[in-house]
Amino acid sequence: MLGRLLSRRSITRPLGIIQAVSRQSSLRARSSYIAHSNSKVKRIKTKEEIAKEKLEEQLKSENRFIRWGAIVRTEKFTKGMTKYLIGAYVFFLIYGLYFMKKMYAKEKELEKLEAKQLEGKANEFETLRIKELRGKLRTRDERKLAQYREMTWDENQDSSQYDHVTLANNNENNTNKKILPARDTxxxxxxxxxxxxxxxxxxxxxxxxxxxxxxxxxxxxxxxxxxxxxxxxxxxxxxxxxxxxxxxxxxxxxxxxxxxxxxxxxxxxxxxxxxxxxxxxxxxxxxxxxxxxxxxxxxxxxxxxxxxxxxxxxxxxxxxxxxxxxxxxxxxxxxxxxxxxxxxxxxxxxxxxxxxxxxxxxxxxxxxxxxxxxxxxxxxxxxxxxxxxxxxxxxxxxxxxxxxxxxxxxxxxxxxxxxxxxxxxxxxxxxxxxxxxxxxxxxxxxx
Ligand SMILES: C[S@@+](CC[C@H](N)C(=O)[O-])C[C@H]1O[C@@H](n2cnc3c(N)ncnc32)[C@H](O)[C@@H]1O
The missing domain is CATH 3.40.50.150 (Vaccinia Virus protein VP39)
Known part of the structure; x- marks a missing residue:
């Protein structure tokens, strides 16, 4: 080992004073590890190496909390996570735009139908649609709307296609036999x-x-x-x-x-x-x-x-x-x-x-x-x-x-x-x- 060090020294270029001194002291330091000619030299591990070994150990741990704690610290995970976060951000951005567009369309539809209702010209379907857009459908309204949608004659035509249609009421309170008749209590x-x-x-x-x-x-x-x-x-x-x-x-x-x-x-x-x-x-x-x-x-x-x-x-x-x-x-x-x-x-x-x-x-x-x-x-x-x-x-x-x-x-x-x-x-x-x-x-x- 010493021979190798010396021979390396002999082929180095001439050194400045400071380099020469430090090289000498490092040689001295290294020589202190040499106990006997046949003993092994133990290299001190760097902090990074110790951390890496510990992480690898934790990745194999039986305890899933320790294992998951280690997984989230791996480089692979961090890089992947950044990608996921960017992906999620883009997804929410697109979804947000889509949602706003839908809300705007609904708002416009509601405005149009409400104006028609105010003039007393809204048909039954349109009145139900207003309730639907306001989120206030009752049981019988839901039933009626489903009926209207089943009978849609023309997908491309607007709601005026139902202008002369009125469906029979299908009240839960009257049709459900388990709802008992009212009485004086x-x-x-x-x-x-x-x-x-x-x-x-x-x-x-x-x-x-x-x-x-x-x-x-x-x-x-x-x-x-x-x-x-x-x-x-x-x-x-x-x-x-x-x-x-x-x-x-x-x-x-x-x-x-x-x-x-x-x-x-x-x-x-x-x-x-x-x-x-x-x-x-x-x-x-x-x-x-x-x-x-x-x-x-x-x-x-x-x-x-x-x-x-x-x-x-x-x-x-x-x-x-x-x-x-x-x-x-x-x-x-x-x-x-x-x-x-x-x-x-x-x-x-x-x-x-x-x-x-x-x-x-x-x-x-x-x-x-x-x-x-x-x-x-x-x-x-x-x-x-x-x-x-x-x-x-x-x-x-x-x-x-x-x-x-x-x-x-x-x-x-x-x-x-x-x-x-x-x-x-x-x-x-x-x-x-x-x-x-x-x-x-x-x-x-x-x-
Ligand atoms: C279920 S109790 C509720 C009592 C009370 N409000 C409470 O929270 O505990 C129903 C009440 O309605 C009264 N009631 C029943 N029929 C009524 C009617 N037609 N007009 C006024 N009160 C009536 C009954 O006498 C009874 O006191």
């Missing part, structure tokens, strides 16, 4: 009243219904009507500081007694409260003082907020009741509903259908109703519709037909992307100002 709830709260407590806790009730009651402000109030389960979520007057309505006297007692216990000093035993189907008459107790016939009863929890399933005529709510709503007022009905999935609806009779027997309600169809039949305009529990719990905010949306009710996309909606936004302040207090009169009727 007053006697049922009179009988059930004493055990009602205890019976529903467990079920409601299990599905966190308290949060939904809180959601419902946060909208109560001004003059409020709670329809089908039952035993007053929403009372604990009411903020009376925002409420001018509150009227409770229920067909069952026994249920109403419980609401009355709870209210008086909770809010002994609140004077503007009325407890009306009567049917939601007769609400307009009741409000005019035709029926029921505690209503001043001279009062033009109108409400800022009408709330109802789990009422539509028990009312004999839910459509008429909703129409009554609309008639008693002040301009800019809102109907807020927390209801249960058919869900978003077939397997859930099958369960609801199969247990519909048992449910009606136990709780007096039709829990498999298609509430979307009922809402549409009522003519109310839905401002917000959120569904939870597989779509079976419906949280709905509705307004009078033709009333404008409030600023905060217009979503981001509607506000900034959809041009057709811009002129439909109503400044919240305007509604507040124009909604005169029509229901200031004391309507208390403590029985």
């Amino acid at each position: 007053t006697d049922f709830y009179d009988f059930k009243a004493s055990e009602y709260d205890e019976g529903v407590n467990f079920e409601e806790k299990a599905i966190f219904m308290g949060r939904r009730r809180k959601w419902l009651m946060k909208y109560c402000k001004g003059d409020v009507l709670e329809a089908a109030c039952g035993t007053g389960r929403n009372l604990k979520y009411a903020d009376l500081s925002k409420i001018n007057s509150i009227t409770f309505l229920d067909a069952s006297e026994k249920m109403m007694e419980l609401t009355h007692d709870k209210f008086r216990k909770e809010f002994p000093n609140f004077k503007k409260a009325a407890f009306v035993v009567g049917r939601a189907e007769n609400l307009v008459n009741l409000a005019a003082g035709g029926e029921g107790q505690g209503v001043n016939p001279d009062t033009k009863v109108k409400y800022d907020t009408i709330v109802e929890a789990f009422g539509l399933c028990s009312l004999e005529d839910p459509v008429k009741s909703l129409q009554n709510f609309e008639r008693l709503l002040k301009p800019g007022g809102r109907i807020v509903l927390l209801e249960h009905g058919r869900g978003n999935y077939d397997f859930i609806n099958k369960i609801l259908d199969d247990r519909a009779e048992k449910r009606l027997e136990t709780w007096g309600c039709r829990w498999n109703l298609d509430l979307g169809e009922i809402l549409d039949d009522s003519g109310l305009e839905v401002v917000e519709e959120n569904r939870t529990h597989f779509g079976t719990t419906w949280c709905v905010i509705a307004k009078r037909k033709g009333d404008l949306k409030k600023n905060e009710e217009v979503g981001f996309v509607e506000k900034y992307v959809s041009s057709s909606i811009k002129n439909k936004i109503e400044a919240y302040a305007n509604v507040e100002g124009s909604s005169k207090k029509l229901n200031d009169a004391e309507t208390t009727s403590d029985k």
